[in-house]
Amino acid sequence: MPQNGREAIEILGREHVLELEFSRKFASVASFRNILVHDYMEI
Numbered sequence: 001m002p003q004n005g006r007e008a009i010e011i012l013g014r015e016h017v018l019e020l021e022f023s024r025k026f027a028s029v030a031s032f033r034n035i036l037v038h039d040y041m042e043i
Contacts, residue, residue, distance in 0.1 A: 005030040 002008035006027045013023025 005034075 002011055009018070009023050009027040009030055012018045013020045013027075018026070
């Protein structure tokens with residue numbers, strides 16, 4: 001069971017539900033979203 005959105009996207013890539021290269025790029029976007037939403041760093 002994935003622990004977060006990034007992990008879920010990575011699993012979808014490994015299982016070929018999403019193209020692997022797309023899932024790698026999109027997983028980075030999911031991480032960035034968490035930074036923005038939870039204010040982990042100042043922008």
